[in-house]
Amino acid sequence: MLIHPWDAGTEDQALAYVKDNQFGHLIAAGRGRDVPVVVPTQFLLVDDRTVWLHLARPNPIWPAIEENPAVLLSVAGPWAYIDGRWRAEPGTDPALGVPTTYYSSVQLTCRAEIVADPEGKLEILRAQLGDLEPGHGDPAAMxxxxxxxxxxxxAVTEIRGKFKYDGHKDAGVREQVARGLTERGGPGDEAALRHLA
Known part of the structure:
Protein backbone atom coordinates (compact mmCIF):
# COMPACT_ATOMS: atom_id res chain seq x y z
CA MET A 1 0.00 0.00 0.00
CA LEU A 2 1.33 3.42 -0.94
CA ILE A 3 1.47 5.69 2.11
CA HIS A 4 2.40 9.33 1.59
CA PRO A 5 3.90 11.08 4.65
CA TRP A 6 0.74 13.20 5.06
CA ASP A 7 -1.47 10.06 5.10
CA ALA A 8 0.68 7.98 7.47
CA GLY A 9 -0.76 7.07 10.83
CA THR A 10 1.26 6.37 13.92
CA GLU A 11 1.36 2.85 15.26
CA ASP A 12 -0.94 3.92 18.11
CA GLN A 13 -3.45 5.42 15.65
CA ALA A 14 -3.35 2.28 13.51
CA LEU A 15 -3.88 -0.04 16.48
CA ALA A 16 -6.74 2.10 17.82
CA TYR A 17 -8.38 1.89 14.40
CA VAL A 18 -7.98 -1.91 14.30
CA LYS A 19 -9.39 -2.22 17.84
CA ASP A 20 -12.49 -0.29 16.70
CA ASN A 21 -12.82 -2.27 13.44
CA GLN A 22 -12.17 -5.93 14.19
CA PHE A 23 -13.27 -7.28 10.83
CA GLY A 24 -10.94 -7.55 7.86
CA HIS A 25 -9.41 -9.71 5.17
CA LEU A 26 -6.84 -12.36 6.05
CA ILE A 27 -4.51 -12.91 3.11
CA ALA A 28 -2.19 -15.91 2.76
CA ALA A 29 0.13 -16.16 -0.23
CA GLY A 30 1.18 -19.76 0.33
CA ARG A 31 3.88 -20.97 -2.09
CA GLY A 32 3.71 -21.20 -5.87
CA ARG A 33 0.05 -20.12 -6.13
CA ASP A 34 -1.35 -18.00 -8.97
CA VAL A 35 -3.22 -15.80 -6.49
CA PRO A 36 -3.26 -15.58 -2.68
CA VAL A 37 -6.15 -16.90 -0.58
CA VAL A 38 -8.25 -14.05 0.83
CA VAL A 39 -10.75 -14.67 3.64
CA PRO A 40 -13.06 -12.04 5.18
CA THR A 41 -13.12 -12.63 8.93
CA GLN A 42 -13.92 -11.33 12.39
CA PHE A 43 -10.90 -11.26 14.71
CA LEU A 44 -9.80 -10.14 18.16
CA LEU A 45 -6.88 -7.79 18.74
CA VAL A 46 -5.65 -9.35 21.98
CA ASP A 47 -2.83 -6.84 22.47
CA ASP A 48 -0.58 -4.63 20.33
CA ARG A 49 1.21 -7.64 18.84
CA THR A 50 -1.35 -10.46 18.96
CA VAL A 51 -4.51 -11.27 16.96
CA TRP A 52 -6.73 -14.31 17.51
CA LEU A 53 -9.42 -15.71 15.25
CA HIS A 54 -11.07 -18.94 14.19
CA LEU A 55 -12.21 -20.28 10.83
CA ALA A 56 -14.05 -23.36 9.58
CA ARG A 57 -11.88 -26.43 8.96
CA PRO A 58 -12.81 -26.63 5.22
CA ASN A 59 -11.56 -23.08 4.67
CA PRO A 60 -9.11 -22.92 1.73
CA ILE A 61 -6.69 -20.74 3.66
CA TRP A 62 -5.29 -23.57 5.84
CA PRO A 63 -3.07 -25.16 3.16
CA ALA A 64 -1.72 -21.72 2.18
CA ILE A 65 -0.79 -20.97 5.81
CA GLU A 66 0.86 -24.38 6.16
CA GLU A 67 2.94 -23.60 3.04
CA ASN A 68 3.91 -20.15 4.32
CA PRO A 69 2.89 -18.78 7.74
CA ALA A 70 3.56 -15.15 6.70
CA VAL A 71 0.10 -13.55 6.32
CA LEU A 72 -1.43 -10.11 6.00
CA LEU A 73 -4.50 -8.92 7.88
CA SER A 74 -6.03 -5.95 6.05
CA VAL A 75 -8.64 -3.71 7.67
CA ALA A 76 -10.30 -0.89 5.74
CA GLY A 77 -13.18 1.23 6.90
CA PRO A 78 -15.79 3.49 5.39
CA TRP A 79 -14.78 5.29 2.22
CA ALA A 80 -16.10 8.46 0.65
CA TYR A 81 -15.67 9.62 -2.93
CA ILE A 82 -14.45 13.23 -2.99
CA ASP A 83 -15.71 15.28 -5.93
CA GLY A 84 -12.94 17.03 -7.84
CA ARG A 85 -14.77 20.36 -7.63
CA TRP A 86 -14.50 20.25 -3.85
CA ARG A 87 -10.71 19.84 -4.03
CA ALA A 88 -10.01 22.68 -6.47
CA GLU A 89 -7.61 25.23 -5.03
CA PRO A 90 -9.48 28.38 -3.97
CA GLY A 91 -9.63 30.87 -6.85
CA THR A 92 -9.18 28.22 -9.57
CA ASP A 93 -11.70 26.69 -11.95
CA PRO A 94 -13.58 23.98 -9.96
CA ALA A 95 -13.54 21.79 -13.09
CA LEU A 96 -9.76 21.46 -12.63
CA GLY A 97 -10.05 19.91 -9.17
CA VAL A 98 -8.70 16.37 -8.90
CA PRO A 99 -11.14 13.83 -7.41
CA THR A 100 -10.02 11.24 -4.87
CA THR A 101 -11.37 8.83 -2.28
CA TYR A 102 -11.01 9.27 1.48
CA TYR A 103 -10.50 6.14 3.54
CA SER A 104 -8.70 4.51 6.44
CA SER A 105 -6.70 1.32 6.02
CA VAL A 106 -4.40 -0.65 8.30
CA GLN A 107 -2.35 -3.65 7.29
CA LEU A 108 -0.87 -6.00 9.87
CA THR A 109 1.89 -8.28 8.64
CA CYS A 110 1.83 -11.37 10.85
CA ARG A 111 3.26 -14.81 11.45
CA ALA A 112 0.41 -17.32 11.76
CA GLU A 113 0.24 -20.27 14.13
CA ILE A 114 -2.55 -22.78 13.49
CA VAL A 115 -4.31 -23.90 16.67
CA ALA A 116 -5.86 -27.35 16.36
CA ASP A 117 -5.89 -28.60 19.96
CA PRO A 118 -9.24 -28.33 21.80
CA GLU A 119 -7.93 -26.25 24.72
CA GLY A 120 -6.26 -23.76 22.39
CA LYS A 121 -9.40 -23.43 20.29
CA LEU A 122 -11.50 -22.95 23.43
CA GLU A 123 -9.18 -20.19 24.63
CA ILE A 124 -9.61 -18.33 21.33
CA LEU A 125 -13.39 -18.84 21.21
CA ARG A 126 -13.88 -17.75 24.83
CA ALA A 127 -11.83 -14.61 24.23
CA GLN A 128 -13.69 -13.70 21.03
CA LEU A 129 -17.12 -14.38 22.54
CA GLY A 130 -16.16 -12.49 25.70
CA ASP A 131 -15.38 -9.47 23.54
CA LEU A 132 -18.31 -9.70 21.13
CA GLU A 133 -21.05 -11.33 23.19
CA PRO A 134 -20.35 -11.26 26.93
CA GLY A 135 -22.47 -13.79 28.79
CA HIS A 136 -22.67 -16.21 25.85
CA GLY A 137 -22.64 -19.85 26.86
CA ASP A 138 -19.37 -21.73 27.17
CA PRO A 139 -18.22 -23.02 23.77
CA ALA A 140 -16.96 -26.16 25.53
CA ALA A 141 -20.61 -27.24 25.61
CA MET A 142 -20.69 -27.20 21.79
CA ALA A 155 1.98 -12.55 15.88
CA VAL A 156 2.10 -9.02 14.45
CA THR A 157 5.49 -8.19 12.94
CA GLU A 158 4.65 -4.93 11.13
CA ILE A 159 1.89 -2.32 11.39
CA ARG A 160 1.13 0.06 8.50
CA GLY A 161 -1.66 2.61 8.78
CA LYS A 162 -2.97 4.96 6.11
CA PHE A 163 -5.53 7.65 6.84
CA LYS A 164 -6.16 9.39 3.52
CA TYR A 165 -7.99 12.64 4.27
CA ASP A 166 -6.01 15.34 2.42
CA GLY A 167 -3.65 16.02 5.30
CA HIS A 168 -1.38 17.90 2.87
CA LYS A 169 -4.07 20.31 1.63
CA ASP A 170 -4.57 23.78 3.09
CA ALA A 171 -7.50 24.70 5.32
CA GLY A 172 -9.44 26.30 2.45
CA VAL A 173 -9.56 23.10 0.43
CA ARG A 174 -10.40 21.02 3.48
CA GLU A 175 -13.29 23.38 4.31
CA GLN A 176 -14.62 23.06 0.74
CA VAL A 177 -14.49 19.28 1.04
CA ALA A 178 -16.22 19.38 4.43
CA ARG A 179 -19.05 21.52 2.97
CA GLY A 180 -19.45 19.08 0.07
CA LEU A 181 -19.56 16.06 2.39
CA THR A 182 -22.07 17.78 4.71
CA GLU A 183 -24.38 18.72 1.83
CA ARG A 184 -24.20 15.28 0.22
CA GLY A 185 -24.57 13.19 3.40
CA GLY A 186 -23.85 9.92 1.61
CA PRO A 187 -22.47 6.61 2.90
CA GLY A 188 -19.02 7.14 4.39
CA ASP A 189 -19.37 10.94 4.42
CA GLU A 190 -19.91 11.23 8.18
CA ALA A 191 -16.79 9.17 8.91
CA ALA A 192 -14.78 11.31 6.47
CA LEU A 193 -16.02 14.48 8.18
CA ARG A 194 -14.90 13.15 11.57
CA HIS A 195 -11.40 12.61 10.15
CA LEU A 196 -11.32 16.04 8.56
CA ALA A 197 -12.23 17.61 11.92
Whole structure:
Protein backbone atom coordinates (compact mmCIF):
# COMPACT_ATOMS: atom_id res chain seq x y z
CA MET A 1 0.00 0.00 0.00
CA LEU A 2 1.33 3.42 -0.94
CA ILE A 3 1.47 5.69 2.11
CA HIS A 4 2.40 9.33 1.59
CA PRO A 5 3.90 11.08 4.65
CA TRP A 6 0.74 13.20 5.06
CA ASP A 7 -1.47 10.06 5.10
CA ALA A 8 0.68 7.98 7.47
CA GLY A 9 -0.76 7.07 10.83
CA THR A 10 1.26 6.37 13.92
CA GLU A 11 1.36 2.85 15.26
CA ASP A 12 -0.94 3.92 18.11
CA GLN A 13 -3.45 5.42 15.65
CA ALA A 14 -3.35 2.28 13.51
CA LEU A 15 -3.88 -0.04 16.48
CA ALA A 16 -6.74 2.10 17.82
CA TYR A 17 -8.38 1.89 14.40
CA VAL A 18 -7.98 -1.91 14.30
CA LYS A 19 -9.39 -2.22 17.84
CA ASP A 20 -12.49 -0.29 16.70
CA ASN A 21 -12.82 -2.27 13.44
CA GLN A 22 -12.17 -5.93 14.19
CA PHE A 23 -13.27 -7.28 10.83
CA GLY A 24 -10.94 -7.55 7.86
CA HIS A 25 -9.41 -9.71 5.17
CA LEU A 26 -6.84 -12.36 6.05
CA ILE A 27 -4.51 -12.91 3.11
CA ALA A 28 -2.19 -15.91 2.76
CA ALA A 29 0.13 -16.16 -0.23
CA GLY A 30 1.18 -19.76 0.33
CA ARG A 31 3.88 -20.97 -2.09
CA GLY A 32 3.71 -21.20 -5.87
CA ARG A 33 0.05 -20.12 -6.13
CA ASP A 34 -1.35 -18.00 -8.97
CA VAL A 35 -3.22 -15.80 -6.49
CA PRO A 36 -3.26 -15.58 -2.68
CA VAL A 37 -6.15 -16.90 -0.58
CA VAL A 38 -8.25 -14.05 0.83
CA VAL A 39 -10.75 -14.67 3.64
CA PRO A 40 -13.06 -12.04 5.18
CA THR A 41 -13.12 -12.63 8.93
CA GLN A 42 -13.92 -11.33 12.39
CA PHE A 43 -10.90 -11.26 14.71
CA LEU A 44 -9.80 -10.14 18.16
CA LEU A 45 -6.88 -7.79 18.74
CA VAL A 46 -5.65 -9.35 21.98
CA ASP A 47 -2.83 -6.84 22.47
CA ASP A 48 -0.58 -4.63 20.33
CA ARG A 49 1.21 -7.64 18.84
CA THR A 50 -1.35 -10.46 18.96
CA VAL A 51 -4.51 -11.27 16.96
CA TRP A 52 -6.73 -14.31 17.51
CA LEU A 53 -9.42 -15.71 15.25
CA HIS A 54 -11.07 -18.94 14.19
CA LEU A 55 -12.21 -20.28 10.83
CA ALA A 56 -14.05 -23.36 9.58
CA ARG A 57 -11.88 -26.43 8.96
CA PRO A 58 -12.81 -26.63 5.22
CA ASN A 59 -11.56 -23.08 4.67
CA PRO A 60 -9.11 -22.92 1.73
CA ILE A 61 -6.69 -20.74 3.66
CA TRP A 62 -5.29 -23.57 5.84
CA PRO A 63 -3.07 -25.16 3.16
CA ALA A 64 -1.72 -21.72 2.18
CA ILE A 65 -0.79 -20.97 5.81
CA GLU A 66 0.86 -24.38 6.16
CA GLU A 67 2.94 -23.60 3.04
CA ASN A 68 3.91 -20.15 4.32
CA PRO A 69 2.89 -18.78 7.74
CA ALA A 70 3.56 -15.15 6.70
CA VAL A 71 0.10 -13.55 6.32
CA LEU A 72 -1.43 -10.11 6.00
CA LEU A 73 -4.50 -8.92 7.88
CA SER A 74 -6.03 -5.95 6.05
CA VAL A 75 -8.64 -3.71 7.67
CA ALA A 76 -10.30 -0.89 5.74
CA GLY A 77 -13.18 1.23 6.90
CA PRO A 78 -15.79 3.49 5.39
CA TRP A 79 -14.78 5.29 2.22
CA ALA A 80 -16.10 8.46 0.65
CA TYR A 81 -15.67 9.62 -2.93
CA ILE A 82 -14.45 13.23 -2.99
CA ASP A 83 -15.71 15.28 -5.93
CA GLY A 84 -12.94 17.03 -7.84
CA ARG A 85 -14.77 20.36 -7.63
CA TRP A 86 -14.50 20.25 -3.85
CA ARG A 87 -10.71 19.84 -4.03
CA ALA A 88 -10.01 22.68 -6.47
CA GLU A 89 -7.61 25.23 -5.03
CA PRO A 90 -9.48 28.38 -3.97
CA GLY A 91 -9.63 30.87 -6.85
CA THR A 92 -9.18 28.22 -9.57
CA ASP A 93 -11.70 26.69 -11.95
CA PRO A 94 -13.58 23.98 -9.96
CA ALA A 95 -13.54 21.79 -13.09
CA LEU A 96 -9.76 21.46 -12.63
CA GLY A 97 -10.05 19.91 -9.17
CA VAL A 98 -8.70 16.37 -8.90
CA PRO A 99 -11.14 13.83 -7.41
CA THR A 100 -10.02 11.24 -4.87
CA THR A 101 -11.37 8.83 -2.28
CA TYR A 102 -11.01 9.27 1.48
CA TYR A 103 -10.50 6.14 3.54
CA SER A 104 -8.70 4.51 6.44
CA SER A 105 -6.70 1.32 6.02
CA VAL A 106 -4.40 -0.65 8.30
CA GLN A 107 -2.35 -3.65 7.29
CA LEU A 108 -0.87 -6.00 9.87
CA THR A 109 1.89 -8.28 8.64
CA CYS A 110 1.83 -11.37 10.85
CA ARG A 111 3.26 -14.81 11.45
CA ALA A 112 0.41 -17.32 11.76
CA GLU A 113 0.24 -20.27 14.13
CA ILE A 114 -2.55 -22.78 13.49
CA VAL A 115 -4.31 -23.90 16.67
CA ALA A 116 -5.86 -27.35 16.36
CA ASP A 117 -5.89 -28.60 19.96
CA PRO A 118 -9.24 -28.33 21.80
CA GLU A 119 -7.93 -26.25 24.72
CA GLY A 120 -6.26 -23.76 22.39
CA LYS A 121 -9.40 -23.43 20.29
CA LEU A 122 -11.50 -22.95 23.43
CA GLU A 123 -9.18 -20.19 24.63
CA ILE A 124 -9.61 -18.33 21.33
CA LEU A 125 -13.39 -18.84 21.21
CA ARG A 126 -13.88 -17.75 24.83
CA ALA A 127 -11.83 -14.61 24.23
CA GLN A 128 -13.69 -13.70 21.03
CA LEU A 129 -17.12 -14.38 22.54
CA GLY A 130 -16.16 -12.49 25.70
CA ASP A 131 -15.38 -9.47 23.54
CA LEU A 132 -18.31 -9.70 21.13
CA GLU A 133 -21.05 -11.33 23.19
CA PRO A 134 -20.35 -11.26 26.93
CA GLY A 135 -22.47 -13.79 28.79
CA HIS A 136 -22.67 -16.21 25.85
CA GLY A 137 -22.64 -19.85 26.86
CA ASP A 138 -19.37 -21.73 27.17
CA PRO A 139 -18.22 -23.02 23.77
CA ALA A 140 -16.96 -26.16 25.53
CA ALA A 141 -20.61 -27.24 25.61
CA MET A 142 -20.69 -27.20 21.79
CA UNK A 143 -18.47 -30.11 20.67
CA UNK A 144 -19.67 -29.93 17.04
CA UNK A 145 -18.55 -26.31 16.91
CA UNK A 146 -15.10 -27.17 18.23
CA UNK A 147 -14.57 -30.06 15.85
CA UNK A 148 -15.61 -27.95 12.85
CA UNK A 149 -13.04 -25.20 13.25
CA UNK A 150 -9.41 -24.36 13.81
CA UNK A 151 -7.95 -21.34 15.54
CA UNK A 152 -5.24 -18.92 14.51
CA UNK A 153 -2.83 -16.93 16.60
CA UNK A 154 -1.23 -14.13 14.62
CA ALA A 155 1.98 -12.55 15.88
CA VAL A 156 2.10 -9.02 14.45
CA THR A 157 5.49 -8.19 12.94
CA GLU A 158 4.65 -4.93 11.13
CA ILE A 159 1.89 -2.32 11.39
CA ARG A 160 1.13 0.06 8.50
CA GLY A 161 -1.66 2.61 8.78
CA LYS A 162 -2.97 4.96 6.11
CA PHE A 163 -5.53 7.65 6.84
CA LYS A 164 -6.16 9.39 3.52
CA TYR A 165 -7.99 12.64 4.27
CA ASP A 166 -6.01 15.34 2.42
CA GLY A 167 -3.65 16.02 5.30
CA HIS A 168 -1.38 17.90 2.87
CA LYS A 169 -4.07 20.31 1.63
CA ASP A 170 -4.57 23.78 3.09
CA ALA A 171 -7.50 24.70 5.32
CA GLY A 172 -9.44 26.30 2.45
CA VAL A 173 -9.56 23.10 0.43
CA ARG A 174 -10.40 21.02 3.48
CA GLU A 175 -13.29 23.38 4.31
CA GLN A 176 -14.62 23.06 0.74
CA VAL A 177 -14.49 19.28 1.04
CA ALA A 178 -16.22 19.38 4.43
CA ARG A 179 -19.05 21.52 2.97
CA GLY A 180 -19.45 19.08 0.07
CA LEU A 181 -19.56 16.06 2.39
CA THR A 182 -22.07 17.78 4.71
CA GLU A 183 -24.38 18.72 1.83
CA ARG A 184 -24.20 15.28 0.22
CA GLY A 185 -24.57 13.19 3.40
CA GLY A 186 -23.85 9.92 1.61
CA PRO A 187 -22.47 6.61 2.90
CA GLY A 188 -19.02 7.14 4.39
CA ASP A 189 -19.37 10.94 4.42
CA GLU A 190 -19.91 11.23 8.18
CA ALA A 191 -16.79 9.17 8.91
CA ALA A 192 -14.78 11.31 6.47
CA LEU A 193 -16.02 14.48 8.18
CA ARG A 194 -14.90 13.15 11.57
CA HIS A 195 -11.40 12.61 10.15
CA LEU A 196 -11.32 16.04 8.56
CA ALA A 197 -12.23 17.61 11.92
Missing amino acids: PRLLSGLQGLRL
